[in-house]
Amino acid sequence: MALGLSAPAIRHTVAAEANGVHPGPLSRAQAFARAATLTELGRQMFFDPALSASGRQACASCHDPKHGFSSASAAPVEMGGPALDRPGQRAVPTLRYLQAVPAFSEHFYDSEDEGDESVDNGPTGGLTWDGRVDRGAEQARIPLLSPFEMANAGPDAVVARLARTAYADAFKAAFGDDIFSRPTDAFDGAVEALGTFEQDAATFYPYSSRYDAFLAGKGTLTAQELHGRALFEDPAKGNCASCHLSEPANDGEPPQFTDFGLIAVAVPRNPAIPANADSAYVDLGVCGPLRTDLKRRDEYCGLFRTPTLRNVALKKNFFHNGFFHTLRDAVAFYASRDSDPGHWYAKNADGSVHRYDDLPQRYWANLNQDPPFGRKPGDKPALDDAEIDDIVAFLNTLTDADQLQQAGQ
Ligand code: HEC
Ligand code: HEC
Structure with missing residues (x-):
């Protein structure tokens, strides 16, 4: 697909616009451009340890791109927190091939299911091992704020760290010059960028096996x-x-x-x-x-x-x-x-x-x-x-x- 962007990435971006991250309806070309901008911002954030309380843990520290974006280590759980001494509770899943995960639902009827759409396949979908969030943007709030992961005290702390990064200007260009004085919007934009990056086809679902x-x-x-x-x-x-x-x-x-x-x-x-x-x-x-x-x-x-x-x-x-x-x-x-x-x-x-x-x-x-x-x-x-x-x-x-x-x- 053009620019390597997926339909879900564009849907997500358009949804973000609808949520007020950026005003006004977008043409398809604008939506592509917007998704490309957010993808690049999300990529920088994903690899940036400066967004954690410890200053030493990025998303990529746990989701290693050399291990299919799962953990490089044999330890069942990773350490996080301000001093990187707080153990997690679950193993790190891969971030590849999440683009098609449906929203969580207690009853799932699958049109692909051997032709019988009346069969309830039971609870299905959602992100994380227990399906408790539906979108990448929603999920990204968890590690940024979890006391045993990146351990920011709150959204404002994430935004303050973001404002000090080398890509702060790019963030402003995407969300408005005054974005850092609107911390709630800035945090929403940040997690939207991470969620959009996770939909990048070349990075996350190359189908090259x-x-x-x-x-x-x-x-x-x-x-x-x-x-x-x-x-x-x-x-x-x-x-x-x-x-x-x-x-x-x-x-x-x-x-x-x-x-x-x-x-x-x-x-x-x-x-x-x-x-x-x-x-x-x-x-x-x-x-x-x-x-x-x-x-x-x-x-x-x-x-x-x-x-x-x-x-x-x-x-x-x-x-x-x-x-x-x-x-x-x-x-x-x-x-x-x-x-x-x-x-x-x-x-x-x-x-x-x-x-x-x-x-x-x-x-x-x-x-x-x-x-x-x-x-x-x-x-x-x-x-x-x-x-x-x-x-x-x-x-x-x-x-x-x-x-x-x-x-x-
Ligand atoms: C009834 C559905 C079902 C069947 C059948 C099934 N799996 Fe699974 N598989 C799961 C679920 C659910 C998990 C995660 C369970 C958990 O972590 O508690 C899983 C996890 C795995 C994992 C771990 C992957 C990871 O990222 O940690 C492997 C490997 C695996 N399955 C291989 C197989 C193989 C090989 C077979 C056939 C011999 C098989 N599965 C049959 C549902 C199934
Ligand atoms: C300290 C290790 C650690 C860090 C840092 C971390 N994660 Fe995770 N990630 C995990 C674990 C563990 C899970 C499974 C959580 C669960 O099931 O409750 C997970 C789950 C996920 C999932 C859901 C995957 C699925 O299969 O549904 C996504 C998406 C994700 N992380 C993205 C991120 C992003 C984006 C960041 C950075 C903002 C990040 N993670 C930082 C450990 C980490």
Whole structure:
């Protein structure tokens, strides 16, 4: 698309204008120009540690562009705060391929869903692991102000820092000479710029993986990768593609490797997250505690948003709590969560297996039990070792070309 700008970026920009960030309706050409300006401002902000209370943490510190904009570190959570000594509570997700995440909704009817639009696919969409915000601009407020992330005392503090940057004049040119004397508008403009940058196609959704080339008929996969893809898609084997969509959509858009559904898979509790030292603390995803609007809704406890698997091979920790450190373990967990729970979960005091040890039993009805899950202890795992290897090989084809170059592969 012209200027590499996406339709959502333009919609967002136009929405921002409607919100009064800039007066007056815009022609399409003006909207493109506006989106380009905001994208460049957002890019500068994204890489600027001066916007944090510590002066040492940018968005990019956690969302590393060399790791698909997820974390470069194997630690399950990052440190933040004014002295960079306050641990986060969740693993850092990738920022690639978020452009198509729909707004959160409790009931989702998908026109792409095997032709049946009457099926309610349940809670779907929204940004963050629990879907609690809908747009990049809204999301950007969280890390800028979170006491364990960039830790600004409030929007005014962000704006004061912004006014001292080298790109302050560009910010004024975009939002008006007096913008820094209007801190609420300035903060709205800042997060709008970050949200617009996150919609930049070349940076965030290049579709340049070997699998994309294969789908376009311009590249091949090895026999092992093809077998891994078949297992990934086979409803009786991996069944992965039932949530991590792997085929182009009806409109030809390449697959996002997620249906954006909010699902409970019962990843083991991660003792390496400091918050988990308190046995009363449980991250229940959609029903809280980080998300607060649905906190009395038991049927939402344990649900997290299905992430894209594009660039997943670059990650150093997996799932919302970063419990797994290798892609192979993450895949093997699906194969034997229910057939060999003792391999994954902690033990009770009496030595018995504490199944689903990060989800209180009263919420177990929320757990997904479709294949590859739903087996009984002692059953054969859904995938054998060679099949797990093949799926991992397939997932390795989902790394974007620029990331392969950076990783020196
Ligand atoms: C200290 C580490 C850290 C910093 C700094 C940080 N983030 Fe994040 N980011 C996270 C974590 C952890 C999550 C998941 C939060 C959750 O689920 O509650 C996240 C989630 C996100 C998401 C949602 C992704 C998704 O899959 O829905 C976006 C977008 C995002 N961050 C953008 C930013 C921007 C923009 C900045 C800078 C203003 C930023 N982040 C700074 C750690 C960080
Ligand atoms: C019923 C829907 C569903 C199915 C089927 C499914 N997944 Fe997932 N997947 C999820 C959800 C939801 C998460 C995030 C869960 C969490 O963090 O608590 C996830 C996370 C992952 C992650 C971690 C990604 C990251 O960024 O940390 C990997 C890897 C993964 N899935 C691979 C697979 C593979 C391989 C299969 C098939 C063997 C599969 N998934 C089947 C829903 C599903």
